[in-house]
Amino acid sequence: MAAYEVNGTTVEHDEEGYITNLSEWSKELAEIIAKAEEVDMNEEHWEVVNFLRDYYEEYQIAPAVRVLIKAVKKTMGPEKGSNKYMYELFPYGPAKQACKIAGLPKPTGCI
Secondary structure (H helix, E strand, O other): OEEEEEOOEEEEEOOOOOEOOHHHOOHHHHHHHHHHOOOOOOHHHHHHHHHHHHHHHHHOOOOOHHHHHHHHHHHHOOOOOOHHHHHHHOOOOHHHHHHHHOOOOOOOOOO
């Protein structure tokens, strides 16, 4: 199994890069995953990552892209809850890529 190195600690992940133990997630790990995904994290990215972590804590599921965009629209407004905005932040798929950076499992229904 492959792993990320964070502050001298090994954090295992599956073949797609999703960490296997969600409790090992940290902001430092998120930065490492984001770099591997070619995403330069800024305030907007963190807003989505933190939203996803809260969502997962409440519902125990990583949302698919349509559910994610709908939920973001409801809480952050229509300008952020749009496909265009989310794909600008996470070009390889907002749900898949953002969930990976957030240390969550692969969203249900994602290929």
